[in-house]
Amino acid sequence: MAKIRKDKERETPALATSSLPDIIFMFLFFFMAVTTMKEITFKVRVAPPSASEVQKLDNKSLTRYVYVGKPMDQYVKSFGSETRIQLGDAFADISELEAFIVSERSAMNESDQSLMTVSIKADKDTKMGVINDIKQALRRAYALKIVYTANKTVVAE
Amino acid sequence: MGKRKNSEINSSSMADIAFLLLIFFLVTTSMSTSTGLARRLPQPLPPDMKAPDVDVNKRNIFIVKINSQNQLMVQGELMDVRDLRVKAKEFIKNEGNDPHLPVKESVNIPLLGVMEITKDHVISLQNDVDTQYQAYIEVQNELVAAYNELRDELAKEKFNKVFAELEADQQDAIQQAIPQKISEAEPKNYGKVQ
Numbered sequence: 001m002a003k004i005r006k007d008k009e010r011e012t013p014a015l016a017t018s019s020l021p022d023i024i025f026m027f028l029f030f031f032m033a034v035t036t037m038k039e040i041t042f043k044v045r046v047a048p049p050s051a052s053e054v055q056k057l058d059n060k061s062l063t064r065y066v067y068v069g070k071p072m073d074q075y076v077k078s079f080g081s082e083t084r085i086q087l088g089d090a091f092a093d094i095s096e097l098e099a100f101i102v103s104e105r106s107a108m109n110e111s112d113q114s115l116m117t118v119s120i121k122a123d124k125d126t127k128m129g130v131i132n133d134i135k136q137a138l139r140r141a142y143a144l145k146i147v148y149t150a151n152k153t154v155v156a157e
Numbered sequence: 158m159g160k161r162k163n164s165e166i167n168s169s170s171m172a173d174i175a176f177l178l179l180i181f182f183l184v185t186t187s188m189s190t191s192t193g194l195a196r197r198l199p200q201p202l203p204p205d206m207k208a209p210d211v212d213v214n215k216r217n218i219f220i221v222k223i224n225s226q227n228q229l230m231v232q233g234e235l236m237d238v239r240d241l242r243v244k245a246k247e248f249i250k251n252e253g254n255d256p257h258l259p260v261k262e263s264v265n266i267p268l269l270g271v272m273e274i275t276k277d278h279v280i281s282l283q284n285d286v287d288t289q290y291q292a293y294i295e296v297q298n299e300l301v302a303a304y305n306e307l308r309d310e311l312a313k314e315k316f317n318k319v320f321a322e323l324e325a326d327q328q329d330a331i332q333q334a335i336p337q338k339i340s341e342a343e344p345k346n347y348g349k350v351q
Contacts, residue, residue, distance in 0.1 A: 017169050020234035024175035049291040051298035054192040122290050129228040129286035149195040
């Protein structure tokens, strides 16, 4: 009796993989929940400054971004290495900013228009002259709610 | 008869499909949530109007200037950015009713009662064209931190909680007692021929 049972056990059963998809789907949903879609492809290099009092941006659909920084290596040839502004997916001149904000705002729902926020995502080595120009353009476009993008620093005390 | 045993659907490729989706989402999304310092810009001036002379009592203004070397001048003195927070708090609070610090007024605030507050103080932030953005943000950050600390202190004193944990109407009251007034001046060209 004992001997017969041993022979039967020698056949190793196939590994049960039926729960593998469930695990992967769990991962998938986790990532879908915690991540957000990429806004654009960066053409300028932006390393935001750091600050300790930052707040989370609450409404992404009402936020428009202005990127400020030096062009990436592959664009240096055609756009130079001076600080440039990027609106949406393309380089832009400061004079285009006002029109950009106005057209973005008119594309929004009327009830959301007053809630529009402009996030200035600027490199930490940017000169304030550029930022001042942007601020003036935003004021002219009546986009008065702005956010200076900054990374959270851990306070070392 | 023996074949019946294996007749369940072969689901091993399901994992591959799920993996594919997973990798797609990993590539197209980014983890980073954007954070930042929220500010409100002043209304634009009509083009044919000059900047109005701000009619503010001198003791009510706290002037912070940043030059092109990222050095700080606060109320006419050279200062390190680390000392700014304490100085700004001193200014906003004006505990000892110092005649050089902002005027205090009695205001009746719901939930808090009559309080002596520096209602008309203004922190004026001026910077040079060549100031580095990081330095500017650091100064902004210190000023916001000064306000946040003052609000937390008041909230602890009155409601025994930090500001962030208060009810909405309590937060309003605290905000009324310590209004945030950071003015970003019209840009000027310092020391430049126009």
